[in-house]
Each structure stands twice: as structure tokens, then as C-alpha cells.
Amino acid sequence: MRSYLFFILTTILLQSELLLCAEINTFPAFSELPADYRAKTYTPENPLILHFSFGPEPINQIELRVVNNPRMKSDLFFFHMHNNEVTALKAGEKLVAKNGGTLIYLKHPHGQRDMKVRINNTNYTFDPNRIFTSKALAEKTQPIPNVDDLKELEKFVSWIKRTILKARANRLRPAVIALHNNTDDNIHGERLSILTEKKLLNSDNRMVHQNPNWDIDNFYTATWKSTFDFLMAIIQPNISLRLEKPRNIGYLSNWMIVENIEYILVETEHQDEENNLKMIEVLQAHLK
Numbered sequence: 001m002r003s004y005l006f007f008i009l010t011t012i013l014l015q016s017e018l019l020l021c022a023e024i025n026t027f028p029a030f031s032e033l034p035a036d037y038r039a040k041t042y043t044p045e046n047p048l049i050l051h052f053s054f055g056p057e058p059i060n061q062i063e064l065r066v067v068n069n070p071r072m073k074s075d076l077f078f079f080h081m082h083n084n085e086v087t088a089l090k091a092g093e094k095l096v097a098k099n100g101g102t103l104i105y106l107k108h109p110h111g112q113r114d115m116k117v118r119i120n121n122t123n124y125t126f127d128p129n130r131i132f133t134s135k136a137l138a139e140k141t142q143p144i145p146n147v148d149d150l151k152e153l154e155k156f157v158s159w160i161k162r163t164i165l166k167a168r169a170n171r172l173r174p175a176v177i178a179l180h181n182n183t184d185d186n187i188h189g190e191r192l193s194i195l196t197e198k199k200l201l202n203s204d205n206r207m208v209h210q211n212p213n214w215d216i217d218n219f220y221t222a223t224w225k226s227t228f229d230f231l232m233a234i235i236q237p238n239i240s241l242r243l244e245k246p247r248n249i250g251y252l253s254n255w256m257i258v259e260n261i262e263y264i265l266v267e268t269e270h271q272d273e274e275n276n277l278k279m280i281e282v283l284q285a286h287l288k
Contacts (some may be wrong), residue, residue, distance in 0.1 A: 001127055026046040028152060029053045030159050033066070033166045037103065041104070042068045044093035052159050054117050054152060062115070063107040064163055067093055072100020074284035077168045079179045080105035081128045082113045084228070085181035088268065091276040092179050099284045104167055104181075106160075117148045117156075129251055131157050133258075161255070168261070173287050175227075175262035178252055179280070181270045191258020192267070194238040207241040214238045218275050221265035223257050234286055237279075 030052040041050045047065040054060035078092045080103065092103040105130055110116045116125050126141040137157060138150055145153060168174045182192040193216040198208045207225075209232060210216075219238035222228040228241040242253055256263035264283065268276040 009206065015089075017054075018111070023132060025178055027057075027153050028159075029196050033064075033163050035066060037257050038070055038170075040068060041070065042050060042066055042095060043237075050163065052156060054119055054156070057118055059109055059123075060115055061109060061171050064105055065105050066167075067103040067105075069096050069100045070072075071152075074099040074101050075171050076101040076173060076177055076284060076287060077166060077171065078103040078179055079167075080179045081252070082106075083108060083111050083182065084113050085179075085270070085272055086274050087271055088179035088181045088266070089267075091273060091280055095277065095280050095284060099281070101284070102167055105126065117153075119145075122149060124149070124153070125151075128160075131250055132161070132252050132255035133248050133250045135248050136254075141251055164264050173262075175287065176252070176256055177264045177266060177280075177283060180265060180267045182267055183270060191219050194240070197221070197238075197240040200240070202243075204243060204246040205240045206243045209236065211238050214270060215272070215275065217267075217269035218272065218279065219267050220254065220279070221263075221267065223253055223261075225265040227262060227264060230286070235282060 031050045037048060049068050050064040050066065052062045077100065078096065080089050080092055083106070089105055092105070096103045102213050108115050109214040114125050116123060122143070122144070124141055124145060129136045129171055131153070137153060138145070141153060147180060159195050164176060166177055171235070194208065194210045195216055197205055198210070198217060201208060207228065214237060216238070219240065220231060221240045221242060222231070223242045225241060228239060231239055242257060244257065246254065246257070248254060253263050253265065266279050266283070268279060
């Protein structure tokens with residue numbers, strides 16, 4: 001009952017803030033990750049919710065939801081950005097609740113991989129994993145945004161980046177671990193797998209290892225060679241190592257490389273919950 005009342009109160013306050021912003025035209029409106037969040041427990045059922053709004057319309061209400069479990073055996077930070085990749089999200093929620101650490105995930109009204117927002121009477125669509133460089137944000141958002149609207153989109157990206165940097169700070173292992181799902185290449189054709197990672201050698205990747213005992217759709221990607229070597233030493237997984245200067249596609253990994261932040265991608269097949277859990281738990285057990 002207390003959680004329900006808190007939800008209702010939060011919703012009322014947010015609506016009031018949006019109405020006020022609409023009256024004085026001060027969009028975007030947003031909330032920041034509080035400094036003390038890591039000392040508190042936020043469950044999958046009752047996450048901390050951060051808000052970003054491009055305007056009063058429902059399509060423009062975006063959230064970052066925070067699941068946090070302090071003082072446990074693991075303190076890693078996970079990030080999830082594609083709403084339709086549910087297996088990865090549920091695995092992250094389950095293992096943060098079980099072993100500790102923090103999961104932050106993006107939530108938006110469209111509910112699919114791509115986001116849709118409305119800025120100055122124009123509807124824009126973009127993949128949230130194509131926004132982390134200025135070039136990609138300007139070129140891959142559809143339709144191509146004008147100068148003023150691009151500035152509004154940049155404010156959203158800055159909010160995401162600030163939250164990620166705050167979330168990874170002050171940890172023994174301040175890595176950023178992204179959780180993603182893909183389709184079964186054996187059924188849907190070649191889209192994303194360790195085989196496609198091999199084809200990206202010298203364009204995105206400098207090294208790729210395929211374990212014949214692993215499903216081709218399940219793999220890690222690392223941006224640091226030390227991470228690649230460590231995972232090879234303990235489990236010899238499917239894994240790729242990014243180039244120091246891969247293609248500028250706007251991936252989260254592109255930004256991580258520029259910032260010299262340790263980044264690990266956990267990529268697993270949709271609905272393969274067992275292996276999704278195993279791959280995350282390996283990181284929780286060994287990355288300290």
C-alpha cells in the first residue's frame with residue numbers, strides 16, 4: 001500500500017512539473033541521479049525512476065529506471081537500452097537483486113527498440129544505441145534533425161551520459177556492462193552473432209574468438225584487451241575485441257572507447273534466459 005501511494009504521489013508531482021514547464025516553456029525537463037542512491041535498495045518492482053521530458057505529450061516522457069542492491073558480493077554496473085530486449089533486462093534485474101550492484105535501464109512510451117519523440121512539431125525516430133557520438137546522432141536520427149532540434153536531442157544524450165558516468169563512479173571495478181539480446185541467426189538468417197563479429201575484423205574488431213561449444217548468438221564484446229584476455233583465460237567464450245578506432249556508428253562502445261572506460265557487451269539470444277544468466281553471473285563472480 002505504501003509503495004502504491006508513493007507511485008501515485010510521484011505521478012502527481014511529475015504531472016505538475018510538466019504542466020508548469022508547459023506554461024513557462026522550459027523543456028526539456030529532467031531529474032538527475034541522486035548522490036546517495038547507492039546506499040539504498042531499489043528493487044525491480046520498485047525502482048528509482050529518473051525522468052526526461054522533451055515536452056508535455058505522452059510520447060515525450062522518457063525514464064531511466066534504477067535497480068540497486070548495495071553491500072552484496074558484486075558491485076558491477078549494468079546498462080540496458082532497448083525496450084524489446086526483455087530477456088536481457090529480466091536477467092539483469094534478477095542477478096542484481098541476487099548478487100548486488102546496479103542496473104539502469106531506459107524506458108520510453110514506444111516500447112520497442114527504436115525511440116520516437118516529438119520536438120517542435122516534428123516526430124523523430126532513433127535507435128538509442130546510435131546516439132553516443134555527435135556524428136551518428138545527427139546522421140542516423142530520422143528525419144535528419146535541423147540545428148535547433150538537434151540541440152534538444154543533444155540535451156537528452158547528455159542526460160544519459162551524465163547518468164552513466166555517475167553510476168559507474170566510485171566502484172572497485174568502474175566498468176560499464178551493456179546487456180543486449182539478438183535474434184537466432186539459425187532461424188532468422190545472419191544478423192548479429194560471433195560470425196558477424198568475425199566479418200567485422202579490421203573495421204570494428206581487432207580480435208575475435210569463437211568457442212565451438214557456444215551458441216553463435218551468445219558472445220561478449222570488450223573494448224580493453226585486458227578484459228578480453230581475462231575472459232579468455234577463465235572461460236574461452238565467444239568474444240570480440242574492439243579496435244581502438246572502430247567505425248563511428250554511435251554505439252555506446254564508441255563513446256566508451258573515446259573516454260577510455262572499460263566496456264563489456266553481453267549479447268545473448270532472445271529468450272535464452274539460461275545462458276543470459278550464466279554470462280552475467282560469470283562477470284559478477286570474477287570482475288572485482
